[in-house]
Amino acid sequence: MHQEFSEIGHCGGKFSINVKTDEAGNRSVSIGMRISNANPASLIGVAVNSDGEPVRITRLGGWVANSEAEKPEPEPVFIQALLASDRTGMFGHECPNCEKYWRTNSFSAIWHTVCPYCGVRAAPHYFLTQGHRAFLKNLTQRFHEALGYPDDGEHIIDMDEVVSAVQDGKEPPAFYKADESQQTNFKCKKCGTRNDVLGRYGFCSSCGYRNNLDQIEIQLDDLKKRIGTGNINPTEAIKLIVSVLDSGGADYVKLLVRLVPMTESRRKTAERIKFHNLDYFDSELQSCFDIQVKKNISDDDQTLLKRMFLRRHVYEHCGGVVDDEYIKRSGDVDVRNGQEIRENMDTALKFSSLVTKLARNLDDGFHEIIPINHEVIQMLKPRRN
Numbered sequence: 527m528h529q530e531f532s533e534i535g536h537c538g539g540k541f542s543i544n545v546k547t548d549e550a551g552n553r554s555v556s557i558g559m560r561i562s563n564a565n566p567a568s569l570i571g572v573a574v575n576s577d578g579e580p581v582r583i584t585r586l587g588g589w590v591a592n593s594e595a596e597k598p599e600p601e602p603v604f605i606q607a608l609l610a611s612d613r614t615g616m617f618g619h620e621c622p623n624c625e626k627y628w629r630t631n632s633f634s635a636i637w638h639t640v641c642p643y644c645g646v647r648a649a650p651h652y653f654l655t656q657g658h659r660a661f662l663k664n665l666t667q668r669f670h671e672a673l674g675y676p677d678d679g680e681h682i683i684d685m686d687e688v689v690s691a692v693q694d695g696k697e698p699p700a701f702y703k704a705d706e707s708q709q710t711n712f713k714c715k716k717c718g719t720r721n722d723v724l725g726r727y728g729f730c731s732s733c734g735y736r737n738n739l740d741q742i743e744i745q746l747d748d749l750k751k752r753i754g755t756g757n758i759n760p761t762e763a764i765k766l767i768v769s770v771l772d773s774g775g776a777d778y779v780k781l782l783v784r785l786v787p788m789t790e791s792r793r794k795t796a797e798r799i800k801f802h803n804l805d806y807f808d809s810e811l812q813s814c815f816d817i818q819v820k821k822n823i824s825d826d827d828q829t830l831l832k833r834m835f836l837r838r839h840v841y842e843h844c845g846g847v848v849d850d851e852y853i854k855r856s857g858d859v860d861v862r863n864g865q866e867i868r869e870n871m872d873t874a875l876k877f878s879s880l881v882t883k884l885a886r887n888l889d890d891g892f893h894e895i896i897p898i899n900h901e902v903i904q905m906l907k908p909r910r911n
């Protein structure tokens with residue numbers, strides 16, 4: 527069960543700083559890590575300058591828990607440091623642009639990271655947290671100290687000790703900061719990366735695919751189950767189906783307004799888009815963003831969709847009693863002015879499926895404008911399944 531805002535401790539393990547002198551008298555220092563406990567853990571390489579400031583994320587070889595990390599690539603100028611994940615195998619991230627926090631299990635040296643909230647894309651080391659940065663400074667300081675000792679040897683930073691001290695309620699050292707679970711922990715449908723974000727919606731921080739459609743489908747599937755089992759009145763379900771689309775849809779629009787350069791008047795029009803009236807939001811999305819929400823939906827289904835959105839207005843604002851306005855706009859000849867209407871299960875289920883189609887078209891149109899990184903999806907394909 528996913529718990530919001532709970533502290534997620536470090537994965538533990540022992541960082542080692544090894545100083546060696548070869549026969550020719552050359553001294554070398556390397557940083558490694560051993561993990562002996564059973565929880566998930568992963569490791570990334572970070573090149574730091576002599577002050578411990580991160581310069582870039584570096585590629586490590588394949589890494590298996592419970593064994594010594596593979597020797598990192600040589601970094602001629604910078605110190606090759608390491609960072610380990612939290613005890614769920616994820617890393618906290620902080621966006622330098624919007625300053626928001628999230629966690630992900632992907633911290634690649636190869637592709638740029640995407641902020642799930644503001645969508646900014648940059649080299650991954652820009653997203654290291656204050657906790658990571660404090661740890662890297664400490665590690666670098668210990669590195670210099672180890673090099674300053676006259677004798678060779680291994681110097682340990684024991685994270686197992688730190689983790690157990692924190693569990694015992696003791697004050698952790700200044701370089702330690704635990705991660706924190708957020709509200710929506712989702713696996714990206716395109717690349718398989720796991721992301722844990724504040725709120726419900728976010729970009730996948732690896733490939734940049736937005737999770738709105740996935741979240742809309744999860745909620746509509748749940749509603750369909752409730753409709754099917756009689757757990758919810760079909761009329762109530764119609765209202766909720768519209769509000770699911772409105773919440774996910776408004777988030778897409780909010781991002782487009784922020785990320786797409788547009789004229790002031792178009793921006794104002796776009797900011798007013800609500801997903802309550804099909805003809806209205808269809809025409810506004812076309813004029814502002816060239817998004818075709820009714821694409822590949824038959825005329826009959828479009829008629830039903832239009833009618834159900836208008837009926838939602840009747841349920842929400844007229845106590846379910848139809849008026850002339852409804853009859854005129856919907857062309858519904860089966861009801862008369864003043865009649866109280868109700869929905870049946872089949873219509874509610876059909877409406878839910880058609881709203882999913884609208885959401886898919888919205889998702890397509892959104893990502894035609896805000897591109898996904900398809901190379902990342904190819905690279906992470908095995909993880910998706």
Ligand SMILES: [Zn+2]
Binds near residue numbers: 621622625641642644
């Ligand atoms: Zn951001």
Ligand SMILES: [Zn+2]
Binds near residue numbers: 715719731735
């Ligand atoms: Zn992804």
